[in-house]
Amino acid sequence: MKKKIYDDAISSINELLKDNMTIASGGFGLCGIPENLISAIVNSKVKGLTIIGNNAGVDDFGMGLLLKKKQVKKVIASYVGENKEFERQVLNGKLELELTPQGTLAEKLRAGGAGIPAFYTRTGVSTKLAEGKETRSFGGKEYVLEESLRADLSIVKGWKGDASGNLIYSETAQNFNPMIATCGDKCIAEVEELVPIGSLEPNNIHTPGIYVDRIIAGKNYEKRVEFLTTTDSDNKSASKTREAMAKRAAQELSDGDYVNLGIGIPTLVANFIPDHINVTLQSENGLLGIGPFPSPKSVNPDLINAGKQTITHIKGASFFSSAESFAMIRGGHMDLSILGGLEVSERGDLANFMVPGKMVKGPGGAMDLVSGVKKVIVLMEHSAKDGTAKILKKCNLPLTGKEVADMIITELAVFVVDKNAGKLILTELMPFVELEEVKQKTGVNFDIKLN
Secondary structure (H helix, E strand, C coil), rough: CCCCCCCCHHHHHHHHHHCEEEEEEEEEEEEEEHHHHHHHHHHHHCEEEECCCCCCCCCCEHHHHHCCCCCCEEEECEEECCCCCHHHHHHHCCCCCECCCCHHHHHHHHHHHCCEEEEEEEECCHHHHHCCCEEECCCEEEEEEECCCEEEHHHHEEEEECCCCCCECCCCCCHHHHHHHHHHEEEEEEEEEEEEECCHHHHHHHHHHHHCCCECCCCCCCCCCCCCCCCCCCCCCHHHHHHHHHHHHHHCCCCEEEEEEECCCCHHHHHHHHCCEEEEEEEECEEEECCCCCCCCCHHHHHHHCCCCHHHCCCCECCCCCHHHHHHCCCCCCCCCEECEEEECCCCCCCEECCCEEEEEECCCCHHHHHCCCCCEEECCCCCCCCCCCEECCCCCCCCCCCCCCCCCCCCCCEECCCCCCCCEEEEECCCHHHHHHHEEEEEEEECCCC
């Protein structure tokens, strides 16, 4: 049998590296990333790289190390909001960025590994990310053509692997790893535990060894955990306001719902799931679990993989890859998504992923969610920090989705979007809020039908 086991990351990868190559790297945030292989690429000083992955790491960890050393010329990613060095290079024109919706990115990689050159998807239709791409109507709905992705080299991180290259991933560390393992001309895997052939249960293998050319036993994993950070402005009053908003949004949950919660204020909704109902929360990186949860009710997949939170906190849980995750979303199996927003229009258009020239975050899974789930609620502060309105006649920022929001909940009011009429209906004022204040801070006229 052809030798696949190598002694370390450097010996497994150095001869495969060259300037101006394309490298796809597994992982989601800081979870399930091939730390040893990334370090070997950094130390090789190879440059002019195009890197593909869900995100760009952080300034001093993960793929962010390659950016810090100026070894990268282009990034194809979904979400880059946690990397300040990345944002600086993009805004200064030093780095080319190809933002791709998270589910589209997962499918582009899966399709690339499966020999499928392109596919149509609803995600991104009528947004900036679909400009210049072919569109076609199926069943009365518009779809955009997306080309698949392949790489010169794929690097992935597994939990266990054997000499044949068979891999098992740990819980949400599946994420982008299974697809990326298939899309490279060569694939190198690093694993926490390298076991003899025959040691792995065949039913449990996520990536068959046919996709893996080389494998190493990784060392000294940091397993960093991403925590919520706050600023001085996050005082007790602001915290209570956000909690009140999340509590109101939780009233929209129904027993048996499958729900996805976006980052920011929407995450807090998990803390206020009514005791008399059960909902199943879905995380884009590959987790389903039934709530409500014991305190703290919200579940952090990175904590699970770092051993700081256990699966016993989640009832009826299942784990899967990012490709499977977005098949659920695009396929219309999700009942509700609660997302944050930068701007929302009277027709339900949503903008929440970038401010040109000022902020580059990326769409993450938002574009897929708003195009695939049955109901979309935008949970956001009513006004921007400078006092300007965020609820407008027409969005000024690049759209995440056109006519996608069904409801808007802010600290001041609740609006329902009448998509047929193309207007907003004010249905509820928050406690101690006057109608006149809502009128003054809303950038569009609206109908009033208070409950």
